[in-house]
Amino acid sequence: VTGPLTYRGAGVDIDAATRFLDAIGAVVRSTHGPGVAAHGSQFAGLIRPEGWEQMGSPLIAATCDGVGTKVLLARRPEDFEGLGRDLVAMNVNDLLPVGATPLLFLDYLAAGRLDPERLEAAVRGMAAACLEAHCALLGGETAEMPDALGDDQLEMAGFAVGLVDGDRLPTAALRPGDAVLALPATGLHANGFSLARRALLERGGFGLDDHVPELGRTLAEELLVPTPIYVDAVAHLLAGVEAKAMAHVTGGGLQGRGAAVVPEGLAMRIDPGSHPVPPVFDLIRACGEVDPAEMASTFNMGLGFLAVVPADQAAVAGWLHVGEIVDGEGAERVAIG
Amino acid sequence: VTGPLTYRGAGVDIDAATRFLDAIGAVVRSTHGPGVAAHGSQFAGLIRPEGWEQMGSPLIAATCDGVGTKVLLARRPEDFEGLGRDLVAMNVNDLLPVGATPLLFLDYLAAGRLDPERLEAAVRGMAAACLEAHCALLGGETAEMPDALGDDQLEMAGFAVGLVDGDRLPTAALRPGDAVLALPATGLHANGFSLARRALLERGGFGLDDHVPELGRTLAEELLVPTPIYVDAVAHLLAGVEAKAMAHVTGGGLQGRGAAVVPEGLAMRIDPGSHPVPPVFDLIRACGEVDPAEMASTFNMGLGFLAVVPADQAAVAGWLHVGEIVDGEGAERVAIG
Numbered sequence: 001v002t003g004p005l006t007y008r009g010a011g012v013d014i015d016a017a018t019r020f021l022d023a024i025g026a027v028v029r030s031t032h033g034p035g036v037a038a039h040g041s042q043f044a045g046l047i048r049p050e051g052w053e054q055m056g057s058p059l060i061a062a063t064c065d066g067v068g069t070k071v072l073l074a075r076r077p078e079d080f081e082g083l084g085r086d087l088v089a090m091n092v093n094d095l096l097p098v099g100a101t102p103l104l105f106l107d108y109l110a111a112g113r114l115d116p117e118r119l120e121a122a123v124r125g126m127a128a129a130c131l132e133a134h135c136a137l138l139g140g141e142t143a144e145m146p147d148a149l150g151d152d153q154l155e156m157a158g159f160a161v162g163l164v165d166g167d168r169l170p171t172a173a174l175r176p177g178d179a180v181l182a183l184p185a186t187g188l189h190a191n192g193f194s195l196a197r198r199a200l201l202e203r204g205g206f207g208l209d210d211h212v213p214e215l216g217r218t219l220a221e222e223l224l225v226p227t228p229i230y231v232d233a234v235a236h237l238l239a240g241v242e243a244k245a246m247a248h249v250t251g252g253g254l255q256g257r258g259a260a261v262v263p264e265g266l267a268m269r270i271d272p273g274s275h276p277v278p279p280v281f282d283l284i285r286a287c288g289e290v291d292p293a294e295m296a297s298t299f300n301m302g303l304g305f306l307a308v309v310p311a312d313q314a315a316v317a318g319w320l321h322v323g324e325i326v327d328g329e330g331a332e333r334v335a336i337g
Numbered sequence: 338v339t340g341p342l343t344y345r346g347a348g349v350d351i352d353a354a355t356r357f358l359d360a361i362g363a364v365v366r367s368t369h370g371p372g373v374a375a376h377g378s379q380f381a382g383l384i385r386p387e388g389w390e391q392m393g394s395p396l397i398a399a400t401c402d403g404v405g406t407k408v409l410l411a412r413r414p415e416d417f418e419g420l421g422r423d424l425v426a427m428n429v430n431d432l433l434p435v436g437a438t439p440l441l442f443l444d445y446l447a448a449g450r451l452d453p454e455r456l457e458a459a460v461r462g463m464a465a466a467c468l469e470a471h472c473a474l475l476g477g478e479t480a481e482m483p484d485a486l487g488d489d490q491l492e493m494a495g496f497a498v499g500l501v502d503g504d505r506l507p508t509a510a511l512r513p514g515d516a517v518l519a520l521p522a523t524g525l526h527a528n529g530f531s532l533a534r535r536a537l538l539e540r541g542g543f544g545l546d547d548h549v550p551e552l553g554r555t556l557a558e559e560l561l562v563p564t565p566i567y568v569d570a571v572a573h574l575l576a577g578v579e580a581k582a583m584a585h586v587t588g589g590g591l592q593g594r595g596a597a598v599v600p601e602g603l604a605m606r607i608d609p610g611s612h613p614v615p616p617v618f619d620l621i622r623a624c625g626e627v628d629p630a631e632m633a634s635t636f637n638m639g640l641g642f643l644a645v646v647p648a649d650q651a652a653v654a655g656w657l658h659v660g661e662i663v664d665g666e667g668a669e670r671v672a673i674g
Contacts, residue, residue, distance in 0.1 A: 007634070
């Protein structure tokens with residue numbers, strides 16, 4: 001091949017990127033409330049931090065997360081819409097344990113070759129999730145990376161920013177007898193997929209399109225269910241009770257994330273009869289002969305978000321009362337059963 | 338292979354991730370000023386937005402960017418340190434055109450297998466760059482993604498947040514005669530590498546370790562020079578003059594980014610004799626027979642940052658006076674020469 005080289009010929013189609021931005025403009029703007037400030041600059045998004053004046057000590061909370069290897073299971077455009085929801089959920093839910101209210105979200109999508117259908121579906125899912133989280137999809141980066149990523153590889157990362165009053169952080173001391181509340185998970189969310197794929201697809205021999213009687217649907221349908229947005233449920237909780245500590249159950253699983261909020265000398269006891277465990281977890285355990293402790297330190301085991309509240313405030317609509325804080329001498333930090 | 342599956346056996350080494358976080362803790366904390374609020378939660382970073390009380394209309398500015406395919410050229414640990422600097426620079430410099438002051442940076446690093454040496458080097462570079470940008474390396478995500486990414490693949494994305502007074506955004510109308518100032522680039526920065534690699538490595542037949550007389554060093558040394566942090570230079574500019582518009586010269590090159598700040602009916606004329614053009618650009622042009630217009634719409638051509646100021650304020654220490662705003666009837670939006 002001879003003749004002049006071009007950036008497009010080198011695998012980067014700036015026009016395709018521009019068409020993509022035009023196509024998603026309306027859906028992105030649908031998430032913009034009056035706080036988003038218009039500005040000619042294309043370099044950064046601008047947003048008013050509503051409510052700062054009322055805070056005694058305003059703080060900015062920021063977090064970053066991706067969807068991990070869940071992306072490997074997506075094939076149809078609507079699967080990428082679900083992954084877009086996952087990406088927002090993984091980030092905005094991470095703002096909630098410090099009591100922060102989501103303000104904005106930005107996405108980073110990178111692919112060997114931009115596939116407008118997949119990317120537009122992902123952005124539709126992100127926009128819907130941002131509306132549910134009451135935050136603006138303020139911008140993002142869509143990178144075409146020939147050679148660095150294969151044509152079919154897609155990397156999805158996200159960043160969320162929220163606001164919280166530093167005078168009202170959930171920092172009260174936990175005590176034995178405190179109640180552990182939880183929000184139900186819809187499934188695996190976006191953690192533990194490397195183990196789940198090996199257990200179900202390799203060991204179990206399941207195909208993604210196999211109808212699995214225990215699940216009542218195909219494996220792909222089960223695994224690709226998006227992560228819920230817990231913003232409204234946590235706001236409802238905080239409106240009525242004093243949350244002493246909260247955890248979004250992600251990497252490290254119920255064991256790791258639960259343990260992180262329990263101080264030395266105490267433990268969290270979770271009653272396995274207090275909540276339904278989605279059958280996919282038992283299927284993974286059985287197919288992969290996975291040790292129960294390994295399961296609990298990898299997966300959420302059906303509990304997507306935890307909150308520790310005083311014992312007399314345990315009845316909150318929409319929340320499950322799943323356990324309590326106990327003396328922890330010699331015990332595991334999180335004991336299930 | 339039989340026996341119980343584990344998350345580690347599935348390719349995700351949570352212990353390695355924890356060791357990595359321990360190893361980088363001190364260097365990350367070195368970027369934390371008194372504004373970073375300590376909190377037991379591991380889910381989100383918290384930082385005080387200093388100075389917003391003095392702003393008439395405080396706004397949060399947020400941006401997201403990656404290092405693109407520049408990552409393909411990194412081989413030695415110190416190369417990844419440079420990429421860490423690039424990642425911060427690409428993001429914090431994007432905050433500057435709206436007049437925002439960087440407050441925090443978060444990184445997203447994903448690899449098929451975590452290589453502590455590479456990742457720690459990247460974080461060292463990020464921390465050094467954050468110190469230079471006067472912002473906190475507030476957190477990030479390091480994802481091990483077996484199967485989704487090859488062992489040697491590394492994805493680097495970043496996210497920066499800054500503050501700006503909405504009453505002081507650079508929005509003054511440009512007029513013919515306004516001066517165009519610029520900050521010199523150190524080289525390609527982190528844009529156009531897909532074209533540069535094809536021109537230099539494929540067409541030109543250069544090896545990364547070849548000493549290139551025109552460059553006075555090896556090709557790898559030339560291409561991997563990190564992007565400068567323009568935070569202090571822009572603050573110095575804004576302390577003395579009224580910037581009407583600014584641009585960080587990234588994707589789209591000098592042509593695209595320059596054009597984005599010039600309104601309909603005007604043009605930006607850049608005097609090619611006003612500034613040195615790093616010889617790497619001529620080498621790329623020659624090796625790839627790249628059209629000059631394609632060069633200017635892909636690369637920064639030696640100018641890393643642009644500012645348009647009134648004609649009588651064109652003398653600013655550290656800034657090059659590279660051109661002016663002219664009537665644009667029938668002309669290209671950015672005319673070089």
